[in-house]
Amino acid sequence: MKTYTDQLGREVVIPFPPRRIISVVPSQTELLYDLGLDEEVVGITKFCVHPEQWFRQKQRIGGTKQLHLEEILALQPDLVIANKEENTAADIRYLMERVPVWVSDIQMMEDAVEMIIKVGEITGRHEQALQISKDISIRFSDLLKNTAHSKKLRTAYFIWRDPWMVAGGDTFIHHIMTEYCGLENVFAGNPRYPEVDAGSLLSSGCQVILLSSEPYPFKEKHIAELAELVPGARIMLVDGEMFSWYGSRLGKAAGYLQELWKLLYNCQ
Structure with a gap:
């Protein structure tokens, strides 16, 4: 078990590496795939359309604002990855009382890059996360030079x-x-x-x-x-x-x- 700080400033105790992950945020679901995870992800939302094979194959546990909470618990997750804006506070509080929940809070690019790196650390994909974040930073730096x-x-x-x-x-x-x-x-x-x-x-x-x-x-x-x-x-x-x-x-x-x-x- 390791303790991590999420983007709400909460300390969350999570098994390392987590073996049963549920993502309730589409953009973070795609990140898990790009980090090289697969069997570890046991549940996603009906809006998690990327990657397509996960959308077809993974168990869907409701929408981002209408999570099927008992279905989530039945999957026995050792980590739920959520977001302050995209999920409802009531749903996330309910899950926090029962399973480890790591919550992102994204306002700016810096928050997004931090989230990518932290999710990489939590899931045992630190090097992959650093490469993804570096690529994003370079691409947006180049964009900014023009705009x-x-x-x-x-x-x-x-x-x-x-x-x-x-x-x-x-x-x-x-x-x-x-x-x-x-x-x-x-x-x-x-x-x-x-x-x-x-x-x-x-x-x-x-x-x-x-x-x-x-x-x-x-x-x-x-x-x-x-x-x-x-x-x-x-x-x-x-x-x-x-x-x-x-x-x-x-x-x-x-x-x-x-x-x-x-x-x-x-x-x-």
């Missing part, structure tokens, strides 16, 4: 429809937008994921609207719908995983964000 001096476009990032909801200023999405994509989040003054209406959109003066593929699956038809509300704004569909998945997928995100930046700023 840092852009004149920031006023942007709204939509995550939901009916009601319309956007990413506020204290989210990982906001951090990626503003620090790495040369964008200004027009709703940065709002916490978490505020609801917005036509009036607030118009008054925001947004030049760009990004429609995320998740959690709401925006499609082409929604571009026309928003174009009526905000005439003159440039509206684009974007891959939400590249803005909000803070695990090993960040290694792919840097290239995607680079291409998006080129499109937005008409770079060759």
